[in-house]
Amino acid sequence: MKKRVLVTGSSRGIGRAVVLELSSAGFEVVLNYKSNHTKAKEVLEQIQSKGGCASLLPFDVSNRAVARKSIEENAQEFGTFYGAVCNAGITADAAFPALSGEDWDVVIHTNLDGFYNVLHPLVMPMILAKKGGRIVTLSSISALAGNPGQVNYGAAKAGIIGATRALAQELAKRKITANCVAPGLIETDMLAEIPLDEAKKRIPMRRLGKPEEVAGLVCFLFSEKAAYITGQVISVNGGML
Numbered sequence: 001m002k003k004r005v006l007v008t009g010s011s012r013g014i015g016r017a018v019v020l021e022l023s024s025a026g027f028e029v030v031l032n033y034k035s036n037h038t039k040a041k042e043v044l045e046q047i048q049s050k051g052g053c054a055s056l057l058p059f060d061v062s063n064r065a066v067a068r069k070s071i072e073e074n075a076q077e078f079g080t081f082y083g084a085v086c087n088a089g090i091t092a093d094a095a096f097p098a099l100s101g102e103d104w105d106v107v108i109h110t111n112l113d114g115f116y117n118v119l120h121p122l123v124m125p126m127i128l129a130k131k132g133g134r135i136v137t138l139s140s141i142s143a144l145a146g147n148p149g150q151v152n153y154g155a156a157k158a159g160i161i162g163a164t165r166a167l168a169q170e171l172a173k174r175k176i177t178a179n180c181v182a183p184g185l186i187e188t189d190m191l192a193e194i195p196l197d198e199a200k201k202r203i204p205m206r207r208l209g210k211p212e213e214v215a216g217l218v219c220f221l222f223s224e225k226a227a228y229i230t231g232q233v234i235s236v237n238g239g240m241l
Contacts, residue, residue, distance in 0.1 A: 002028040002053055004081050005134075005222070006071070008061050008118055009033065009088030011040040013188035014138065017211035018085055019043060021219040023052035030057050030074065030081070032088065032118075061088045061114035062106075071121040080125045083134035083176075085218060086118055086160070091190055093149040104152045111156035115163050123171070132175035134222045137164045139182040141237050157182075161233055168231030177230035179221050183214050184237025204239030 005022055009015040011033040019029040020043070029047065031054060033040040040056055047054040055078075059070040075081060089111045092103035115137060126133045142150045143157035161180050168178035185191060185199055186209040200206050214236050220226055235241055 001079075002026060003083070004028045004030060004079055005083050005085065006030045006032060006057070006081050006118070006122070007085040007087060008114065011036045011043060013190070014183065014186060014211045014214050015085070015087040016043050017215035018087060018218050019054065020047065021212070021215040022085075022222060023047045023050070023054060025219050025222070027082075027222065028053040028055075030055055032057050032059065032061070034058065034060050034088070061086075061117055062109040064113070064117045067114075067117040068121045071118070075122075075125055080129045081122050081133075082126070082131065083136075083222060084118060084122055086115055086135075086137040088114055089138065089156075091150065091153050093153070095149055096151045099152060107152040108156050111153065112159045112163075115160055119167070123167075123176075126176055127171075127174050130174075132227075133171075133177075134226075135164075135167065135171075135176065135178040136218050136221050137178070137180045139164075139180050139233065141182055141184040141235055141241055144182055144233070144235060145241050165231045165233075172230055175227075177221070177226065179226075179230060180233045181214060181217055181221075182233055182235040182237070184209055184235065184240045186211055186214060186236075202240060203237070207238065209236055209238055 005027045007019045010019045010031040023029050044054050059066050092107050137160050139160045140157040142154040164178050164180040
């Protein structure tokens with residue numbers, strides 16, 4: 001039986017690359033997304049066309065009650081999850097004096113509250129299954145180095161680092177690892193409004209990263225070769241930090 005992995009925000013970008021990589025590695029992937037059903041279905045069909053095992057599980061990670069209900073019902077019907085990749089996230093950038101309360105809240109609720117909303121329903125069943133497991137969260141170089149206009153995003157992503165490290169300490173004796181991947185500037189929709197020529201000057205490699213390069217690390221952290229790696233923050237950033 002294939003190990004089941006939930007990946008949030010998997011209809012595009014890094015999440016899409018992650019589910020494709022994990023599926024290729026033999027995992028059964030459960031694709032979470034908020035509303036872009038067309039893109040999510042395209043990813044699902046791509047996996048299935050290659051003989052992979054996948055399914056869709058739409059819900060908003062910022063909605064605690066809905067997230068819990070969706071995850072618990074799915075696990076009851078199809079089996080306990082072996083792990084999760086907390087990838088779903090949004091930005092609402094503005095210089096701090098101009099940052100609205102709404103933009104602060106929506107970023108915190110999705111990026112940081114989503115950690116609790118997704119993982120809390122998953123962790124105890126993983127412990128009770130006594131089969132070990134893997135948890136990978138997605139932070140950002142903004143949490144490590146700071147980035148102007150992203151006080152809210154940096155706060156949320158830094159919170160994910162602290163939460164992941166603490167969770168790793170709690171779960172280590174259960175053979176469940178928890179690690180954090182902190183991407184730099186990656187070719188995704190999030191960079192649509194960034195002047196890329198200027199951004200590349202900040203990167204020693206002088207190019208943007210690819211979603212597949214982040215996904216490769218996530219997949220490694222799910223492998224048996226990574227069984228002794230936990231509580232770590234690994235940045236994929238082309239030498240920026």
